[in-house]
Amino acid sequence: MKIGNRIFETEKHTYVMGILNVTPDSFSDGGKFNRLNLALAHVEQMIAEGADIIDIGGESTRPGHQQITEEEEIQRIAPVVTQVKSRFDIPISVDTYKAKVAKACLEAGADLVNDIWGLKYDKDMAGLISEAKAACCLMHNRKEAVYHNFMEEMKSDLQETLKIAGDAGIPEDKIILDPGVGFGKSYENNLEAICRLGELHQLGFPLLLGTSRKSVIGLALDLPVEERMEGTLVTTVQAVLSGCAFVRVHDVKENKRAVQMAEAIRDGWRREQEME
Numbered sequence: 001m002k003i004g005n006r007i008f009e010t011e012k013h014t015y016v017m018g019i020l021n022v023t024p025d026s027f028s029d030g031g032k033f034n035r036l037n038l039a040l041a042h043v044e045q046m047i048a049e050g051a052d053i054i055d056i057g058g059e060s061t062r063p064g065h066q067q068i069t070e071e072e073e074i075q076r077i078a079p080v081v082t083q084v085k086s087r088f089d090i091p092i093s094v095d096t097y098k099a100k101v102a103k104a105c106l107e108a109g110a111d112l113v114n115d116i117w118g119l120k121y122d123k124d125m126a127g128l129i130s131e132a133k134a135a136c137c138l139m140h141n142r143k144e145a146v147y148h149n150f151m152e153e154m155k156s157d158l159q160e161t162l163k164i165a166g167d168a169g170i171p172e173d174k175i176i177l178d179p180g181v182g183f184g185k186s187y188e189n190n191l192e193a194i195c196r197l198g199e200l201h202q203l204g205f206p207l208l209l210g211t212s213r214k215s216v217i218g219l220a221l222d223l224p225v226e227e228r229m230e231g232t233l234v235t236t237v238q239a240v241l242s243g244c245a246f247v248r249v250h251d252v253k254e255n256k257r258a259v260q261m262a263e264a265i266r267d268g269w270r271r272e273q274e275m276e
Helices: 036-048 070-087 099-108 125-132 150-168 187-195 197-203 215-221 229-241 252-275
Strands: 015-021 053-057 092-095 112-115 135-139 175-178 246-249
Touching (some): 015 036, 015 252, 036 053, 036 070, 053 112, 070 092, 092 099, 099 112, 099 125, 112 125, 135 150, 150 175, 229 246, 246 252
Parallel strands (some): 015 053, 015 246, 053 092, 092 112, 112 135, 135 175
């Protein structure tokens, strides 16, 4: 698929999306990069460490977060998008579920809209993405983590999202799906989503896994957010072995290496099987 000016071979490789939070209150790195010079320096570092896409967010979406106005979100993100695009040759994703914010950021140069509500929050989002001919990552989410058959209901919810996208005219080759670990799910649901990632290929779209430093890792290991890298790396390896096209992470260098190693094991074994 094409994102910005770059082609991503989503069936062959797992790409690394580096996270840039220009927020004062993000769960993991709030306040660290909410000044332009610090944000740009971090982008430069992530690119040097091997990031394939930069995902810029201006509103924390952690549980219990405080929603901000569209205007404030635009003021936080759009200038950063403009500066990143002018200085670096890398596709830019904007992490928002609000069409007005997405529009401003696409006009500033963003290439992909990362919508945590899978087009279900803002009725104008799907049409905007279609009109802009932008790529999008559409995440599974629910207001309450109540399921009778978790995986089947997650697939059904994502199919609803895909119908919204199709009705709006978003081309299939512009869509990535995200199981939404940490959103509208219990601890057990999150573990199941990670374990059974491969089943989502039934929907026919590239997958993105975003688990970096999240509470599911903290709960599994009983560790605070600043000590969750090793747990994140395990989920990145799981993403590779499950055929995910993207992982969204804070620690680019370490996760890039984990991807490379997991791909070496997977592809080396495949070559050996083909030779037999």
